[in-house]
Each structure stands twice: as structure tokens, then as C-alpha cells.
Amino acid sequence: xxxxxxxxxxxxxxxxxxxxxxxxxxxxxxxxxxxxxxxxxxxxxxxxxxxxxxxxxxxxxxxxxxxxxxxxxxxxxxxxxxxxxxxxxxxxxxxxxxx
Amino acid sequence: xxxxxxxxxxxxxxxxxxxxxxxxxxxxxxxxxxxxxxxxxxxxxxxxxxxxxxxxxxxxxxxxxxxxxxxxxxxxxxxxxxxxxxxxxxxxxxxxxxxxxxxxxxxxxxxxxxxxxxxxxxxxxxxxxxxxxxxxxxxxxxxxxxxxxxxxxxxxxxxxxxxxxxxxxxxxxxxxxxxxxxxxxxxxxxxxxxxxxxxxxxxxxxxxxxxxxxxxxxxxxxxxxxxxxxxxxxxxxxxxxxxxxxxxxxxxx
Numbered sequence: 001x002x003x004x005x006x007x008x009x010x011x012x013x014x015x016x017x018x019x020x021x022x023x024x025x026x027x028x029x030x031x032x033x034x035x036x037x038x039x040x041x042x043x044x045x046x047x048x049x050x051x052x053x054x055x056x057x058x059x060x061x062x063x064x065x066x067x068x069x070x071x072x073x074x075x076x077x078x079x080x081x082x083x084x085x086x087x088x089x090x091x092x093x094x095x096x097x098x099x
Numbered sequence: 100x101x102x103x104x105x106x107x108x109x110x111x112x113x114x115x116x117x118x119x120x121x122x123x124x125x126x127x128x129x130x131x132x133x134x135x136x137x138x139x140x141x142x143x144x145x146x147x148x149x150x151x152x153x154x155x156x157x158x159x160x161x162x163x164x165x166x167x168x169x170x171x172x173x174x175x176x177x178x179x180x181x182x183x184x185x186x187x188x189x190x191x192x193x194x195x196x197x198x199x200x201x202x203x204x205x206x207x208x209x210x211x212x213x214x215x216x217x218x219x220x221x222x223x224x225x226x227x228x229x230x231x232x233x234x235x236x237x238x239x240x241x242x243x244x245x246x247x248x249x250x251x252x253x254x255x256x257x258x259x260x261x262x263x264x265x266x267x268x269x270x271x272x273x274x275x276x277x278x279x280x281x282x283x284x285x286x287x288x289x290x291x292x293x294x295x296x297x298x299x300x301x302x303x304x305x306x307x308x309x310x311x312x313x314x315x316x317x318x319x320x321x322x323x324x325x326x327x328x329x330x331x332x333x334x335x336x337x338x339x340x341x342x343x344x345x346x347x348x349x350x351x352x
Contacts, residue, residue, distance in 0.1 A: 037182070037232050053336035056231060057349055 004087045008080060015076035022073050025066040032059035145282045148221040148241060167239055167291040170225055176236035178289050178298060184232065186332060187267040189297035190317045197301060199248075203262070203323035206253030213287075213301050219243050222284055229344055230311035240305045242286035245278050248321070258323040262331070263304055266317035271331035272324075272340070273306060273313065281307060285318065306342070313342040 035042040035055025043051045050058075168175050183189060198210040223241040245261070254275065262272045273283065284305045287294060294300040299316025306313040312333040334340045339350050 037184070039184070040186075040188075051336050053333055053338050053349075057337060060349075 004083070008084050008087065011076060011080040011083060015073055015080055018069055018073035018076060022066065022070045025062055025069055029059065029062050029066055032056070032062065035059070145222050145224045145284075148223050164292045170239045173225055173237070175225070175239055175290055178238070178292060178295065180234075180236045181228075181298060182230070182232065182234060183297060184230070185267060185316065186269050190266045191296050192266050192301055192317050192319075194301065197319075199302065199318065200320040201248060201252040201323070202320060204255040204258035204325060205249075205323050206255065209248075209252045211248075216243060216248070216285070216302070217287060219247050222282070223288075224282075224284070224305075224307075226305050226307040228311050228314055231338070231348055232311075238289045239291065240284060240286040241288035241291070242284035242302070242305060245283050245285050245304075245321070248285065249275075249278070249323070252323075254323055257325045259327060260324050260329055262322040262324055262329060263315035263318050264320035264322065265315050266319050269315060269317075269332050271304075271313050271315050271334065271342075272329050273304070273309075275323075283307070308344050309342040310338070310344060310348065312338055 031042065032050065032055040035046075035050040036052055036059060039052035039055065042055065166178055168177065194213050197213055199213075199216050201209040201211070221241060221243055223239060225237060225239050227235050227237040229235045249261070258275060260272045260274050261278060262270055264270050277283070285302045286299075286305045287302055289298060289303075294303060299318075302318040304313070304315045304318060306315075312331075330340055334342075334350070337350055339347055339352075
């Protein structure tokens with residue numbers, strides 16, 4: 001049986017994972033965005049892999065995942081904090097009972 | 100009461116760390132909503148420009164051209180509202196030795212000087228250029244009809260597309276049906292000013308209701324072809340060959 005602390009840690013780890021994924025997607029979105037408007041620079045830096053058309057297509061593909069991952073990250077963080085806060089409160093209640 | 104305090108506690112802990120994320124999310128949602136309301140091609144009306152002999156207005160030709168910013172009650176963008184996004188940067192095409200070539204499936208290939216191109220009926224119309232990058236510019240374009248040029252060369256029956264070659268090596272194509280049905284122009288002026296070098300001097304295709312990559316600048320050659328599968332520069336990288344504003348931006352979607 002998982003205790004509250006373990007569950008809280010798991011939630012935090014999952015949230016952290018989503019956070020890093022969101023950050024990577026955000027950086028990728030920025031890179032592909034520059035690949036559209038500053039295609040001569042980005043194309044040169046990426047050995048012609050990210051030309052304007054490829055950047056544009058990838059930029060479109062990554063929009064929704066970035067939104068979903070970011071919202072999930074925020075949602076998990078709020079949930080985790082709520083769980084942690086509740087756990088702490090219950091602990092205090094226990095203290096009160098003992099006190 | 101306790102529940103409220105708990106929420107307050109959570110909010111206090113989180114606001115510093117996550118306010119940036121929330122703002123970013125809001126920006127993303129806003130961008131997504133803005134992207135949903137894509138561009139709508141507006142009908143463009145072609146007007147014939149009254150013929151004025153250059154010698155009839157010597158004073159006017161000596162004055163510096165002033166950009167028109169309103170036309171028939173419609174606000175126009177500035178010629179500076181464009182972003183530079185040519186494949187090899189702005190081209191400086193000199194009229195010395197310049198020829199607009201009309202080649203391929205034509206009865207008589209032509210090599211016209213700048214003045215020879217302009218020596219025909221001239222038209223003007225307000226058309227909005229929509230770039231795939233997300234910006235647009237509404238400009239009063241002045242030019243000659245491509246149809247008139249093609250007629251002079253005599254298009255062979257099997258020709259179905261016109262391939263435009265630019266001074267920087269860029270290419271794109273338009274179907275002849277589209278060119279004829281929409282009175283597509285080869286512009287030499289924008290907002291009453293001769294095309295600046297960075298905007299495509301001497302000639303730019305005004306491909307209304309098409310994405311900006313179809314608006315070839317610095318046109319040096321128009322090649323008539325029967326190759327229905329022809330792909331221009333950006334089209335060969337995945338942009339849609341039709342380039343219709345109302346259709347998909349990418350091939351195969």
C-alpha cells in the first residue's frame with residue numbers, strides 16, 4: 001500500500017517530467033518558428049535539415065502537444081500541491097489530537 | 100474556511116513559480132485562436148490605368164514618387180510593411196541588359212526590355228498578399244496583364260502552366276487557367292511607386308488569392324510548360340503547389 005508521501009513524490013516526479021517535456025517542446029517550437037521567419041540562418045545552422053517548409057510543418061505539428069503537455073504539467077502541479085497541503089493539514093490535525 | 104485557507108496556501112506557493120507558465124499557456128491559446136481565423140481572399144477589382152505619355156508630364160517624372168496609402172476609401176499597407184524573406188536576399192536587377200524572356204511552349208519566344216513590357220495596356224488593383232509566415236500587406240498594384248504578354252508570344256495548346264524564374268534562382272508556377280480567369284498581373288509599381296529593389300524590381304507576379312510564395316519577385320523569365328507535376332522552389336520542399344489561400348498550405352494534407 002502506497003502511503004501519502006510516496007504518492008505525493010510520484011505526482012511530483014510525473015509533473016516534473018511533463019515540465020521538462022514542455023520546456024523541450026517550447027524550445028523546439030521556438031527553433032521551428034525561427035526556421036520559418038529566419039529560414040536562411042536556421043537552415044544553415046541545421047545543415048539544411050530545418051528549411052522553411054520543414055520548420056513550418058513541424059511547427060504546426062508541435063503546437064497542440066505543447067499546449068497539452070504544458071496544461072498537464074500545470075494541472076499535475078496544482079493537484080500535487082493540493083495533495084501535499086491536505087496531507088500536512090491532516091498531520092497537524094493529528095498533532096492537535098495528540099496534543 | 101479551512102478549505103479556503105488551503106487553496107490560498109497553494110496559490111501563494113505556486114504563483115511565483117507558475118505564473119510564467121500560465122502566461123505562456125495563455126499566449127499559446129491566443130495564438131491558436133488567431134490561427135483558426137485564417138486569411139480570407141477578398142475580391143479584387145481591376146482598373147485600367149489611363150494612358151499618360153511620359154513626355155506629357157515632364158515635371159511629374161522629375162518629382163520624387165510619393166506612396167499612396169489610401170485608394171477608393173480603402174486603407175493600404177505601406178511598401179515597408181513587408182518582411183524580407185527571399186531565398187538569397189534582396190536582388191539588385193539592373194535594367195541595363197535586362198530582358199523578360201517568355202520561353203517554352205510558345206509560337207515565338209520573346210525577350211522584352213522593361214519599356215517593351217510596359218508598352219501595353221496597364222492595370223491597377225488592390226490585392227492583399229498573405230505570407231505563410233502570418234503577416235499580410237494590402238497594396239495597390241499597377242502592372243500589365245500576364246495574359247497580354249502570353250498572347251503576344253502565342254501560347255501553344257499543350258501548355259498548361261507558366262513557370263516564373265527569378266533573378267535569384269527562385270521559381271514558382273501558376274496554371275494558365277488561373278492566370279486567365281483572374282486577370283493576373285505582372286506588377287511594376289506598388290502604391291504608385293516603382294517597385295523598390297527589395298520588393299522585386301523590375302517585376303513581381305501579383306498572384307491574388309494565393310500564398311506569398313507564389314508571388315515571384317525579380318521575374319526574369321516566364322516559361323510555358325505542359326508539366327502538370329512541376330514543383331517550384333518552396334513547393335519542392337513541401338508547400339502546396341496550388342498555393343490557394345483557401346486550401347492546405349502543405350502538400351498531401
